[in-house]
Amino acid sequence: MTEILNFIDGRNVAGAGTSIDDLDPSTGNVIATLSEASESQVGEAVEAAKRAFEAGEWSLAPIAERQAVLRRAASAIRAASDEIVELQVAEAGIIPAAVRGQLGIGAAWFDYFSDFMTTVAGQVHGQTAGATTIVEQEPIGVCAMFTPWNVPVALSTVKVAPALAAGNSVVWKPSEMTPMVTQRLAELINGAGLPDGALNVVNGSGSTVGAALADAPGIDMISFTGGHIGGAAVAEAAARRHLPCVTELGGKSATIVFDDADIPAAVRGAVMSAYGNNGEACLNGTRVLVHERIAEEFRDAFASAAQGLKVGNPRDDGIIVGPMISRAHRDRVASYYDASNGERIFGGEVHGEGFFITPGAVEVASTDCALWREEVFGPVAAFKTFFDEAEAIALANDSEHGLAGYIWTQDVGRAMRVSKAVRAGTMMVNSIFQRELNAPFGGYKASGVGREGGMHSWMNYTQTKTTVIAHG
Ligand code: NAD
Numbered sequence: 001m002t003e004i005l006n007f008i009d010g011r012n013v014a015g016a017g018t019s020i021d022d023l024d025p026s027t028g029n030v031i032a033t034l035s036e037a038s039e040s041q042v043g044e045a046v047e048a049a050k051r052a053f054e055a056g057e058w059s060l061a062p063i064a065e066r067q068a069v070l071r072r073a074a075s076a077i078r079a080a081s082d083e084i085v086e087l088q089v090a091e092a093g094i095i096p097a098a099v100r101g102q103l104g105i106g107a108a109w110f111d112y113f114s115d116f117m118t119t120v121a122g123q124v125h126g127q128t129a130g131a132t133t134i135v136e137q138e139p140i141g142v143c144a145m146f147t148p149w150n151v152p153v154a155l156s157t158v159k160v161a162p163a164l165a166a167g168n169s170v171v172w173k174p175s176e177m178t179p180m181v182t183q184r185l186a187e188l189i190n191g192a193g194l195p196d197g198a199l200n201v202v203n204g205s206g207s208t209v210g211a212a213l214a215d216a217p218g219i220d221m222i223s224f225t226g227g228h229i230g231g232a233a234v235a236e237a238a239a240r241r242h243l244p245c246v247t248e249l250g251g252k253s254a255t256i257v258f259d260d261a262d263i264p265a266a267v268r269g270a271v272m273s274a275y276g277n278n279g280e281a282c283l284n285g286t287r288v289l290v291h292e293r294i295a296e297e298f299r300d301a302f303a304s305a306a307q308g309l310k311v312g313n314p315r316d317d318g319i320i321v322g323p324m325i326s327r328a329h330r331d332r333v334a335s336y337y338d339a340s341n342g343e344r345i346f347g348g349e350v351h352g353e354g355f356f357i358t359p360g361a362v363e364v365a366s367t368d369c370a371l372w373r374e375e376v377f378g379p380v381a382a383f384k385t386f387f388d389e390a391e392a393i394a395l396a397n398d399s400e401h402g403l404a405g406y407i408w409t410q411d412v413g414r415a416m417r418v419s420k421a422v423r424a425g426t427m428m429v430n431s432i433f434q435r436e437l438n439a440p441f442g443g444y445k446a447s448g449v450g451r452e453g454g455m456h457s458w459m460n461y462t463q464t465k466t467t468v469i470a471h472g
Contacts, residue, residue: 004034004179006041006203007186009048010196016041017204020176025093025323026313026354032091034179036204039212042171045200046218049142049169052197059139059167067114070165072192074110077103077153080188084153087181092149093322093354095314098277099153105435106153106185112437113165113457120458130472137462139167140244141220144213146206146234148226149177149325150280150377153185154435155248159223160189162457164198168220171200173213175226177325179203206230211237219243223460227375228446235449246450246460248282248442250375251403254396255285256418258389258409259293265430266408267301270381272432273406275309275359278322279333279379282447283404283426283433287372288361289395292385299363299383303346306359306381313354321379323354330355333378340364340371345383367398375401389414393421402444404433425451 004022005012017036024031037045053059058066077084081103088099122136143163147156156174163170174182186201202209210230214222214237222238224231225248238245255270257263273285290298314322324330330350337348340362347360359379364372371382386392396405402424407415409430419427423444428434435441440451450460 001030002032002180004032004183004203006037006045007183007190007199007201008041008045009200010190013041015203017208020205022091022177022179023326024090024354025325026315028327028354032180034176034203037202037209042202042209042212042216045171045202046142046144046213046216048197049171049200050218052195053139053141053169055195057195058164058169058198061167063117066165066167067117069193070110070114070161073161073189074107074114076188076192077107077110077157077185080184084181084184087184088152088178089314091178091180092152092325093314094277094280095319095322102151102154106157108437109154109157109161113161116162116454116458117165128468131468131470134467134469136465136467137166137458138465140461140463141168142218143168143170143461144216144219144222145170145172146210146213146222146224146226146230147172147174147182149175150277150282152178152181155225156182156185158452158457159225160199163223163461164194166458166461168461169198169200171202171213171219173202173204173210176203176205210234214238221245221460224248231448244460246452247448248450248452249446249448250377250401251282251284251443251447252287252373252375252399252401253283253285253404253406253424254287254289254399254422255406256392256396256408257288257290257294257298258392258407258411258414259291260410261294261408262410262430263294263298263301267298267305269406269408269430269432270302271305271309274361274381275306275321275379276432278324279359280325280377285404285406286376286381287396287399288381288383289386289392290383291392292387295385299345303361306361307346309359311356311358312352321359323352323356324378325355327355329378330357333357333376333380336371336374336376336378336380337362339369340382341366341369348380367395373400389418393418396422396424400446403447404428406432
């Protein structure tokens with residue numbers, strides 16, 4: 001059985017804390033164990049990161065050297081893709097095709113930021129008589145990173161790649177639910193040529209190891225992707241010490257289908273948006289709003305397509321929806337059928353040895369039920385009809401969340417109006433989600449603070465320095 005180790009100052013170190021089992025959710029079997037890092041080991045990781053940053057071997061290395069390491073990391077991730085896919089399928093229960101796509105993005109972040117850093121230019125100002133003012137971005141220092149289990153490769157590399165590119169040191173606390181895939185990923189990134197201490201990994205649960213890292217003296221910023229409770233906890237820890245903190249949190253995104261939509265395309269898109277990644281993605285379109293004129297036709301086609309999705313062990317042929325990450329999570333997902341105030345349209349059957357639940361949907365009677373309001377993080381969609389554009393916008397905005405949204409219409413003007421009116425960070429028109437590396441991704445409202453991608457990531461991992469040179 002695999003034993004998960006921490007990675008501190010260039011060495012693998014067994015954790016001194018409580019032991020946690022890592023399960024294969026398709027079978028319920030234990031496939032690895034980890035011993036949590038103790039508080040003092042978290043402190044050692046932060047100290048190592050600080051020493052490495054101050055020594056300058058990485059933080060002051062010429063851009064070409066940092067680029068070479070990032071490019072090697074991208075190649076190493078691609079070369080190990082079969083192994084990484086297998087690990088993530090085993091731990092997270094996501095189908096291999098989806099994991100391959102996520103891995104492609106994970107490697108691409110390293111190539112992207114190795115190009116990006118050559119394009120970053122400072123500013124020169126001359127408004128002050130007899131002086132020239134230079135504004136530059138500098139690495140911020142020790143970056144504390146917290147990442148989730150649902151898309152472990154792409155959502156950690158979106159943080160680690162820009163942070164390292166900018167010259168920072170990293171202490172990374174991956175999810176305790178997917179430690180094998182993140183351990184392998186860290187080995188590959190470090191093996192690309194980082195000096196000791198530039199990348200450190202501490203493993204364990206959020207409430208112990210995560211909390212210790214967020215509170216550790218010596219960190220210079222926090223970057224968190226996960227749920228609202230953990231996000232609020234690290235944001236509070238950051239606020240106590242005036243540290244910058246980026247939070248990428250949950251969503252309850254609306255798919256809005258107008259009566260002029262290409263219905264077969266909208267059905268395919270809505271089904272994938274609701275149930276892709278097992279319904280365990282922050283950007284799933286889990287509230288499906290349909291114009292009343294096409295509601296019945298759309299609902300029937302959606303139900304038939306969703307019921308055709310094969311559920312089972314993601315290693316088997318043709319499977320689209322795998323198990324939930326844990327038994328407790330599967331039971332929580334199932335409980336939302338009782339927490340809704342409407343008619344179950346289909347689905348929600350719990351079955352098998354693993355943590356399986358079939359995709360399902362409920363037509364909610366009103367928006368004041370938990371299924372409409374809360375992020376379920378499983379394959380359950382809440383349906384509601386609307387009668388005009390204004391009502392569609394009002395329903396989409398009737399949420400504490402604001403991460404993404406999906407609009408299906410053939411009217412470009414309407415697509416623009418609705419996109420501008422919906423309070424969410426990313427809107428897709430006639431498309432399932434697509435990740436553009438240059439573009440920011442992040443949430444309005446309770447979906448988080450800050451953005452990741454392109455220049456936005458660069459700003460997250462740098463400080464702004466102004467230097468005024470008098471010469472008058
Ligand atoms: P989670 O909040 O339980 O955990 C995320 C990470 O934070 C893990 O490493 C965890 O151990 C750690 N953590 C948890 N509580 C902590 C605390 N009090 N202090 C410090 N660290 C803590 O989330 P999860 O279950 O791993 O992931 C699912 C959630 O992540 C969903 O809500 C989903 O929407 C969200 N998510 C958001 C995005 C985005 O980009 N907005 C992307 C993926 C997932």
